[in-house]
Amino acid sequence: MKLMRVWAIGLAAVLGWVSDPWVFGADKPDIGPPGQPLPAAWLADWNQPPMANRPLQIVHGINLRAALPEGVEQMVPGSSPGPLQSEPMRFYKDRGLGGVVCNVAFRGYMDSEENWKNLVAGVEGCDRLGMVVWIYDEQGYPSGAAGGQVLRENPALEATELAFDASRSDPLLIRAAYEHTHASNNYYAARRYINLLEEQATRTFIHKTHEAYFQRLKPYFGRTVQAVFTDEPSLIAVNLGPLPEKARAKVPVVDPLDPAVRPLPAVPWCRDLPQCYQERFGEDLLPRRRSLFAGQSPEDRRVRRQFWSLVADRVADQYFGAIRRWCHEHGIASSGHTLREEAIMYHVPLEGNGLKVLGRMDIPGMDMLCSNPDAVLGDGWLAAALPSSAAALHGRRRVMTEVSDFIETQGGHGPVALAEMQATAAWQASWGVTDFTLYYKIASRSSQDYRAYCDYVGRLNAILKPARLDPKVLLYYPIYDLWAEYLPVAGLLRMESQSPRAQRIVASFLRLGQALQLSQIPFLLIDHENLAAAAVSPDGNLVLGEHTFNAILLPDGAELEPKSAEVVQRFRQHRGRVLACTPDSVPTTGPALVAQLQPKYRISPPSPAIALGRFARDGRSILLAVNVGTAAYEGELLVGTSGTWQMLDPATGTIRLTETKAPGRLRLRLDARQAIILVQ
Secondary structure, three states: OOOOOOOOOOOOOOOOOOOOOOEEOOOOOOOOOOOOOOOHHHHHHHHOOOHHHOOEEEEOOOOOOOOOOOOOOOOOOOOOOOOOOOOOOHHHHOOOOOEEEEOOOOOOOOOOHHHHHHHHHHHHHHHHHOOEEEEEOOOOOOOOOHHHHHHHHOHHHEOEEEEEOOOOOOOEEEEEOOOOOOOOOOOOOEOOOEOOOOHHHHHHHHHHOHHHHHHHHHHHEOOOEEEEEEEOOOOOOOOOOOOOHHHHOOOOEOOOOOOOOOOOOEEEEOOOHHHHHHHHHOOOOHHHHHHHOOOOOHHHHHHHHHHHHHHHHHHHHHHHHHHHHHHHHOOOEEEEEOOOOOOHHHHHHHHOOHHHHHOOOOEEEEEEOOOOOOOOOOOHHHHHHHHHHHHHHOOOOOOEEEEOOHHHHHOOOOOOOHHHHHHHHHHHHHOOOOEEEEOOOHHHOOHHHHHHHHHHHHHHHHHHOOOEEOOOEEEEOOHHHHHHHOOOOOOOOOHHHOOHHHHHHHHHHHHHHHHHHHOOOOEEEEOHHHHHOOEEOOOOOEEEOOEEEOEEEEOOOOOOOHHHHHHHHHHHHOOOEEEEOOOOOOOOOHHHHHHHHOOOOEEEOOOOOEEEEEEEEOOEEEEEEEEOOOOOEEEEEEOOOOOOOEEEOOOOOOEEEOOEEEOOEEEEEEOOOOEEEEEO
16 A cells, blocks of 8 residues: 545536437347447457456466465465465456456565465466456565565665755755655555666566566466566655554564654765766766755756756666566566646655656556545546556557555545446546556445446446547646656755745646546646657648647746747747646636637536546547446536537446437436446
8 A cells, every 4th residue: 555645626506417218238249220330349348258358357366276266466485384275366366357457476476486386376377367467566565675685795786865964064965865755654564665767677576576577477477477566666765754653553574764864955875876977968967966955046957957858768668668668678568657646836846857757657647545435536646547548648558556545544535336337447447447457345345236337347448448538638747847846855855945936837837737637638748858759730730640630738937948838839830739737828728718618518417526537449439437426416418519429328238319409419428436338
């Protein structure tokens, strides 16, 4: 489990949907409504979702001699021995799951032959049952330590930081990054961590983990074993705040903490960083280091921007890129998620560029600790937008989520019910999520509810996974500006500690993203590098691969670097919509954005409780409407042109024709927590 994050926002009215006498259910797929029926391949996957479309359960250790009673979701060594199970992995298949995310058991990590035999036998069982396996690459988290083996082999590979101590005559010092970081303040263990800026550290991690799994599971790689999951790696050198005392007492301390180590402002560091800075920018970093901690002159800001651009490129290539290259060499995909996705200011010290590092994954992901649908429309949009945008900008489709009801359970309000689980899944699918990895506890739910949830996800993927995300709006991800503005602090990083410009940019960025989501305007994020690579079509669209966009929003205070500014200027000259969102020019309210952007699809009357995903597949437009609220809504969906739309309910499997109130206006009704797929 991860550092707790709470996403919340007050919600107003909620959307509804339509019922219609034209119905053909899962038992009659060949009887459709008039017009163009769904293709047979779509219906086949809808009626019987294949394993690849279903969720995967995260299982930290497989014990084939466990009794496997109803509700055991994580079988670990040390449980009471029982008879050897002939098909132990059927336990998961019978609950509707498509497979597991698993690892050799944490106890005796990487060293126990019995644990390895159990894992191999479990993967063999998945192979016989046609189930999917992903490998979880760490003993707990954050990934990179190989359960401590990397640093035991070479202590010089530990994460280091350049810290600033104003009490010293020479305030700049290099020290280990451990105390007051995520390495010592997480819910798994206080354990020293590797330096993601050191190429040898990642190489050793891959050798200790990925190579070990390949040697044991080689016949299944590229077939049953399909991906590796890396969990919350980061550059460490920032204070995330301490754990609550009650939680702290339960976390094992593998590496003792030194109480004499004071929290100090710090940035990540490695041995050859000054040399790399010199080679890239043609100047010496060492006499300019103070600019990393203070100063608002153009020179200070230029040094910071150059430093963080170098750090971002290096960690993207040497950790995320290195794992992806290894995965490709071994016929599988790379996946996982980063740390503190929902807080953009943390993206600078933790990864340099959060959008860039996720773009180095085949299946970029998010961490969804909350399954309260009323809360996901808060800061949750950024956690979802990052991996979805990273995938789309690089021509990929799949997006992963690690989802649970951790926050509700910790707060005494869990486990959440099936309806909440399904609405949370649909909200994520509206952002493009395709691969659901679960930390939900099977023991807390009936097998019928678990299967219903897995069927629900399978039906969402039957229609949406092969489809292309089709938003028409871009929101500029202002990491280029935040590189220049970021100033490290000794304590918990808060926006109040940053410059007024940084505060203005971040506040505008978050308001814009939230207003777009609450107004049912799908969008992607784009940073300066991807924007500079975009083409401008004669008809006034920004083109990135197979995606076209007719509008871009720039947060208040953002300044484009020259190449991306040139692209935006050409886009504007071709009558593309460029909204530079200052408080005076473009109000960041839903009605103002709708008026400016004129989205093709919108609901009437408006409702902030609705998420809308927009997709395209085989020449058809597809919408996913999700009601995260607790009341039903009656209204209309304005679709722009007349035509026939079919309504698919992933909870029941039914397919119906929608009711048209007037040309281009569909009658809407969505019950509380309900989601509907619409296919034109």
